Every structure is written in structure tokens, then in C-alpha cells.
Amino acid sequence: MANAFSTASSDNSVAYINGRVYTINDQVPWAEAFIVGPDGTFCAVGTTGEIETKARQQHLTTYDLRGQFVMPGIHDAHVHLLISAIAITSQARLPIQLTNTNVAEELKKGSCLCKYTHVNQDWFVANGYSVDDFHRSSLDAAFPDTPVMIRGGAGHSAFLNTTALKRAGYSIDSEPDGQGTCYKRDSSGHLTGEMAEMSMSKLLTSLPKPSPAHIKRVLKEAQFILHRAGVTSVQEASSNTLLLQALQNLDAEGVLKLETHTHITYAPDWIGEEPSAVLHALIDQAEAYKSKHVDTRFVKIILDGVPLEPYYTHAGLTSDGKCDSSKLFITNVHEAVQKYDARGMTMKIHCTGHGATRLTLDAFEAARKANPNGPRHEIAHCSGVHDDDYSRFKELNVTAEMSPAFFFVHPVTEASNGLMDWNFPKMLAASAHITIGSDWGAGEAPDLLPCLGAIAEKVGNGDRVLGGQKICRMLTLSGAEAMGREKELGSIEVGKKANFIAVDKDLSQGEFDDAHVLTTWFEGEIVYEKP
Incomplete structure (x- = not known):
């Protein structure tokens, strides 16, 4: 036998x-x-x-x-798995800058780049950035009966034709403003079809959803792209029901090769693309979706918008040093933090303005007083931190999650007049716990390495304060620590999971420019090899 x-x-x-x-x-x-x-x-x-x-x-x-240079697999502290997966496979891709006169023509060209179509039923969805002087009439002639939506503004805005506005339930003549909304209107006060932030709630909670089979299909493609970038662990920053169900199924089938930490959306509903009541119930049921490679102990809030023209929806500070609450998407952040902190759930809160950052730190401080041994929370982006608030990150055990890495050194950042400032030297001087994220949402690749060469060389007070070794730690063990999983992940040590990468440059020496991942291993299995 x-x-x-x-x-x-x-x-x-x-x-x-x-x-x-x-x-x-x-x-x-x-x-x-x-x-x-x-x-x-x-x-x-x-x-x-x-x-x-x-x-x-x-x-x-x-x-x-x-x-070869070998190090632990990269932890990307901020990705949008489902949004990215759908965008790169199933939505038209457009040039960054469009005008009202060429947007319809570019949409038709962009549709040819879709691998899959009709995933949102009869809606035509595309990804761009901005459309100068947009008016829905520019799309109505070419798409009179098809609802059209263009995602823009780094995911914080949308451009709709008339059919889409009506299908989603907007009143073109008399849609009211609300907390955190941003509607563009013509001289008659009618909606132009351009909107941002909380204005997108009706749109994205009513948009027809892809089938579960399609979600699983495109998540596999997203996983491969992450492996190609050397990523073996992620924080998913806008989790909803469909994503959690798909991840659970993929893990049960043995094909999920990615440590996935799901920040389930609390607010706003438009980023979760589900009604608030559904999302809040999902947080309550989070434990039911936990699996071998899916950790569901996390919650996400987007508190304010972005410091990008033409919206400038970030929440700054008033003259008395308080948060400008008119720019906030929700006004109960203290209550939400207290609730989930008491449950031991880590909160990731998006803040891009000085006011939103200060208000969030105040909420974390209140939670620490009520629950001194509660979990480590984090502020996403950290591009708008007032000088008086850097020291509070260490004091309150808050992770400074720096993202999107693409913008760390960028013309848009330089032209922001200080509104976008990922200040690594100040964070390090304050001994803050730092992680790095791509904020992968609709781009072609979440590659972090090409973004970090200039950061490694940043100086403060005339001395080099960053270098390859510090950045390598931020990309690996710091991420595991932020997730409370430093005993399992983040370094090459006996007993830890064998997630590691080989790179053609020595990243410990700051050689990030033109560095390429050669091979990615997940739990000892090769999941990517450079051709």
C-alpha cells in the first residue's frame, strides 16, 4: 500500500x-x-x-x-481594492485634463480601453480628473438615453449627464445643499452635472453594482498588480458588503494571497457605495467576515475633502483655532470614535485640512481618557497638520499614515501653497509612528518605490533625517505594528509569515529610483516573477 x-x-x-x-x-x-x-x-x-x-x-x-537584495513584503497602508479593480478593468480611462468641448469624444475613445463592459448594467462609467467648464449638455447629445458618470478629483468629484442625474434621483432645478455637499450650478441655479463630496451620496449609493462573480474576477487582477509592486499586505480603505463577501470567498477558495485589513466604511456613504444603515450594520457584523487572510477589526471615516482646485473641500482652522465644521462630512466623529474604540476597533480617519486633523486628534484624546488601553488609531494622509499638532501623534499613540505617495513630490503639491505638505522630517522629529500608502484608486499601478527616492533624501535643519533603512521599516514592520500584527508580519524572523521580495536595488541605501521588484513570495510561494 x-x-x-x-x-x-x-x-x-x-x-x-x-x-x-x-x-x-x-x-x-x-x-x-x-x-x-x-x-x-x-x-x-x-x-x-x-x-x-x-x-x-x-x-x-x-x-x-x-x-539579490531581499526584504519583507511591502505593506501598503492605503488602497481601494474594489474601486481600483473595477476602474482598471471595467471603466473607460480618460486623459487627466478634459474640456467641455472634447469630453464626449474622449469618452468614446476611452470606452475602447475597457476590458469588461456593462458591469454597472446600462451605466457608462469612466475615470478622469477634471473637465474644464463642464456642463451636462456636452454629454447629452452623444449619450441622450445612457446615464454617464465620470469619476474625477482623485475620487472626490463626479461629472454626470442629464440622464444620470435623473436616474440617481437629483432635482436638476431645485436640488438642496446639505452638510459637506458641493454642487456646481449654472447662472439659473440649475445643476450643471458637476458635483463633489457629499453631493455624490445619491449617485454612488444607487449606482448598479457589478455581479459577485465579476468582483471576484477583478480582485484577482488587482492582487496580481499589487504583487508586481512587491505588496503582500494592505489596508483596504473603503470596505463594503460586496468586497467583504468576495474576499471571504476568495480566501475560502485558497486564492487570496494578500494579508488584507479591511477598514469598513462608517461614513460617508458615497465612498462605501452603500446606505449608511447598511454600512453601520456591516461594522457590527465584522467578525463574521474574518478569515485566514482577512482581518476585519478596522473602521474608516472620510472627515473632509481635498485641497485641490476647484473644490478646496478640506476643513481648515477658524481664527480661534477650531475646525471649520462647514467642510466636514459628518459632525459626530467624537461619538463614532468613542463607540468603536470601546470595541477595540482601529479607526482610520481621512484628514487633509488642519482643522479636520486637529478635530480627529481631539476625538482620539477623548477616547484615550475614557479607555486608556484602547487600540492604536490612525490619521490617513497627514498632508495638512498644524505645527502645534505633530507632537500629539506620539502622545496619543496615533499612526501617521502618509499617502498618496504619488503626491509626496509632485507639481500639484508644490503649487498648493502649503496646503499639501507630507512633512516626514517634522513627523520624525516628533517621534510619530509612520506608515506609507499609495491610495491606489484608479491609477494603473500602486507602485510605491518610484515615489520614495526624493523622500529618502529630504533634509531638515541641514541634516539628512530620512534614509533607506527608515523608509524600509515604514513600508514593512511599521505597517504590521499599526495593524497590531507585528508578531506575525513585517520582518524576516523565525515564526513570522514568509512574505518577502527580491529587488534589483539596495533599498536600505535609499536606492529607490528605478528600483524594480524581481520576485514576490507570499507564505513561501512565488506569486510574482519579473519577466
Whole structure:
């Protein structure tokens, strides 16, 4: 009788040798080799000689890293998995800048780039950035009966034709303003079809949803793109019911190869694309969606907008140092923080204005007084932090999640007159806990490495304060710590999950420019190899 086939015994381990391994372990920061056990964890780390000896003794398969720089897999602290997956596969892609006269023509061109169509039933959805002098009439002639929506403004605005406005339930003649809304109107006071922030609630909560099968299909594509960027762990920043169901199914099928931390949307409803009551109930049921690679202990709030023209929907400070509440999307952030902090759920709160950041820190401070041993929370983006508030991040055990990395050094940032300032030197001087995110939403790739070369060289008070090693830690172990999973993830140490990457440059030396991920491993399995 034949022996039972098993891959769980120790001789199914793999020994990796001859690497330049940056472990992110402060006790032993460098190694040359390691062994990955059949359970997908590191079971030995050391020199090539030490690991080769063990490999011979245990008759292990050996993998030669050939001197490549190896480090833990990247933790992307801010992605929008479902939004990105749908955008890159199933929605028309447009040039960043459009005009009212060419938008219909570009839409027709962009539709040819869609891999999948009709995923939102008969709606035509596209992604751009802005449309100068937009009026819905520019789309009505070309699309008289088809509802058309163009996502813009880094996801914070939309451009609709007349059919879409009516289908979503807007009153073109008399739609009222509300808390955090931003409608563009013509000289007669009628809606032009351009809107931002809370104005999009009716639109995005009524937009027909893709089928569950399609969501699973495109999430697999998004996962591959993340692996190509060296990402093995993410914080999903706008989780809803459809996404959690799909992730749970993919994990049950054994095809989810990504540590996924789902921040379930509390508010606003438009980013969750579901009514508030549904989203709040989903947070209450979060534990039911937890699985091997899906951690659901997280909540998301977008508190204000963006400091981008023509909207400038960020919440700044009033003359007396208080938050400008007219720009807030919700006014009960203190109540929400207290509620979920008491449950031990980490909150990620989007803040881009000085006022929104201060108000959020005030809410976290109140929660710490009521619950001193509560979870570590975080502020997303951190591009608008007043000088008086940097020190509060460490004092309150709050993570400074810096994103989108694409904007760290960018013409738009430079032209913002200080409204967009990802100030790593000030954060480090305040000893803040820092993570980095791509804020991947509709772009082609969430590649973090090309964005970090200039950051590694940033200076403060004449001295270099950042470098490759600090950034590598922000990209790995700091993310695991922010999630409360530093005992499982984030460094190459015995007992931790074997999620790691090989790169063609030495990132520890700040060589981020033109760096490329060569191979990505997830729990010891190769999930991406550069052709």
C-alpha cells in the first residue's frame, strides 16, 4: 500500500541562500539566508553557511538568491481594492485634463480601453480628473438615453449627464445643499452635472453594482498588480458588503494571497457605495467576515475633502483655532470614535485640512481618557497638520499614515501653497509612528518605490533625517505594528509569515529610483516573477 502523500513534513521546507537579506529585525538586521517551512513561515535565519548545513542535514530543496537584495513584503497602508479593480478593468480611462468641448469624444475613445463592459448594467462609467467648464449638455447629445458618470478629483468629484442625474434621483432645478455637499450650478441655479463630496451620496449609493462573480474576477487582477509592486499586505480603505463577501470567498477558495485589513466604511456613504444603515450594520457584523487572510477589526471615516482646485473641500482652522465644521462630512466623529474604540476597533480617519486633523486628534484624546488601553488609531494622509499638532501623534499613540505617495513630490503639491505638505522630517522629529500608502484608486499601478527616492533624501535643519533603512521599516514592520500584527508580519524572523521580495536595488541605501521588484513570495510561494 502506498504511503499517504503529504507536504507538511519538515523535509518540504525550502532553504534560501546567498542573499543580501535586510530583515528589519533590529536585533539582527542583516542575514544571508533563511529557511521557509511547509506552513509558510520562517523557521531559521542566518548565514549561508549555517543554512546550507541545515539544508544538507534535512535534505532540503535549496533556492539560490544570487546576491539579490531581499526584504519583507511591502505593506501598503492605503488602497481601494474594489474601486481600483473595477476602474482598471471595467471603466473607460480618460486623459487627466478634459474640456467641455472634447469630453464626449474622449469618452468614446476611452470606452475602447475597457476590458469588461456593462458591469454597472446600462451605466457608462469612466475615470478622469477634471473637465474644464463642464456642463451636462456636452454629454447629452452623444449619450441622450445612457446615464454617464465620470469619476474625477482623485475620487472626490463626479461629472454626470442629464440622464444620470435623473436616474440617481437629483432635482436638476431645485436640488438642496446639505452638510459637506458641493454642487456646481449654472447662472439659473440649475445643476450643471458637476458635483463633489457629499453631493455624490445619491449617485454612488444607487449606482448598479457589478455581479459577485465579476468582483471576484477583478480582485484577482488587482492582487496580481499589487504583487508586481512587491505588496503582500494592505489596508483596504473603503470596505463594503460586496468586497467583504468576495474576499471571504476568495480566501475560502485558497486564492487570496494578500494579508488584507479591511477598514469598513462608517461614513460617508458615497465612498462605501452603500446606505449608511447598511454600512453601520456591516461594522457590527465584522467578525463574521474574518478569515485566514482577512482581518476585519478596522473602521474608516472620510472627515473632509481635498485641497485641490476647484473644490478646496478640506476643513481648515477658524481664527480661534477650531475646525471649520462647514467642510466636514459628518459632525459626530467624537461619538463614532468613542463607540468603536470601546470595541477595540482601529479607526482610520481621512484628514487633509488642519482643522479636520486637529478635530480627529481631539476625538482620539477623548477616547484615550475614557479607555486608556484602547487600540492604536490612525490619521490617513497627514498632508495638512498644524505645527502645534505633530507632537500629539506620539502622545496619543496615533499612526501617521502618509499617502498618496504619488503626491509626496509632485507639481500639484508644490503649487498648493502649503496646503499639501507630507512633512516626514517634522513627523520624525516628533517621534510619530509612520506608515506609507499609495491610495491606489484608479491609477494603473500602486507602485510605491518610484515615489520614495526624493523622500529618502529630504533634509531638515541641514541634516539628512530620512534614509533607506527608515523608509524600509515604514513600508514593512511599521505597517504590521499599526495593524497590531507585528508578531506575525513585517520582518524576516523565525515564526513570522514568509512574505518577502527580491529587488534589483539596495533599498536600505535609499536606492529607490528605478528600483524594480524581481520576485514576490507570499507564505513561501512565488506569486510574482519579473519577466
